[in-house]
Amino acid sequence: MKYTANEMMALSAGRMIKDGDIVFAGTGLSILAATAAKRIYAPKSVVFFETGGIDPTLDEMPMAVADLRTMSGAALNSGLIESFSIVGHKKLHTIAFLGAAQIDRYGNLNTTCIGDYHRPEVRFSGSGGANDVASLASSVITFMKHEKKRFVEKLHYMTSVGWYKGYDSRSKLGLKRGGVYGVVTNLCVMKFDEITKEIYLAEVYPGVSIEDVVKNTGFEIDTSRAVESSPPTEKELRILREEVDPQKLVL
Numbered sequence: 001m002k003y004t005a006n007e008m009m010a011l012s013a014g015r016m017i018k019d020g021d022i023v024f025a026g027t028g029l030s031i032l033a034a035t036a037a038k039r040i041y042a043p044k045s046v047v048f049f050e051t052g053g054i055d056p057t058l059d060e061m062p063m064a065v066a067d068l069r070t071m072s073g074a075a076l077n078s079g080l081i082e083s084f085s086i087v088g089h090k091k092l093h094t095i096a097f098l099g100a101a102q103i104d105r106y107g108n109l110n111t112t113c114i115g116d117y118h119r120p121e122v123r124f125s126g127s128g129g130a131n132d133v134a135s136l137a138s139s140v141i142t143f144m145k146h147e148k149k150r151f152v153e154k155l156h157y158m159t160s161v162g163w164y165k166g167y168d169s170r171s172k173l174g175l176k177r178g179g180v181y182g183v184v185t186n187l188c189v190m191k192f193d194e195i196t197k198e199i200y201l202a203e204v205y206p207g208v209s210i211e212d213v214v215k216n217t218g219f220e221i222d223t224s225r226a227v228e229s230s231p232p233t234e235k236e237l238r239i240l241r242e243e244v245d246p247q248k249l250v251l
Helices: 005-014 029-041 080-087 130-136 210-215 234-244
Strands: 022-024 046-048 094-099 113-115 120-123 139-144 180-185 188-192 199-204
Touching: 005 029, 005 139, 005 180, 005 234, 022 029, 022 080, 029 046, 029 094, 029 139, 029 234, 080 094, 080 130, 094 130, 199 210
Parallel strands: 022 046, 022 094, 094 139, 139 180
Antiparallel strands: 113 120, 180 188, 188 199
16 A cells, blocks of 8 residues: 555554553644554553643644644643643653654754854754653654754754663763653664663664665664564554544644
């Protein structure tokens, strides 16, 4: 069956969500993946947004986290403080979906600028809540377009901490839980070694070669554990297209 990169990315991320997970969703692919997870893989998961919509019905795809549809049919309509309290709640397994402009081998993220901070070539929107979420959530899944300029040896600016410098360096910063679990790109799924906390290639999408991933990554990566991802099933694509985003707002 034919499918797009966005569809493969949303489903790949959605497959990582389990029943009982509390999913913090950002704009775009994050909302698509979170809704797909809820409808297909983990009906007992809870999706919430930083603007305060907790467990909405998501009958229609929100355009952004401030879209009022994130509060339609919600179990609770709260606010920013309540949302971030949930992210860091010690008794909840919270998973955050985040995007970024750059990522390094330890999952640290840049959403601030390209070039020198004081004279940047490009200035982005900045952290928003990303640094808080990356610091407090149980786990982070990051969406990236797979390009050398995005997968870099050294970030131009560290907005959000992943595994910092690897090994136990994150916990030494005082961040006792959390870290990046996976990176979902338009080519593959990447994960992090349990000991070194360094990124490795976990899955390549059907039709994508390991060489395609290597040549689009700006640092050396371990490819020895790579397997081919399962392609989307007819059922997964039907639900994604007809129930999750029938208006094709993100798709």
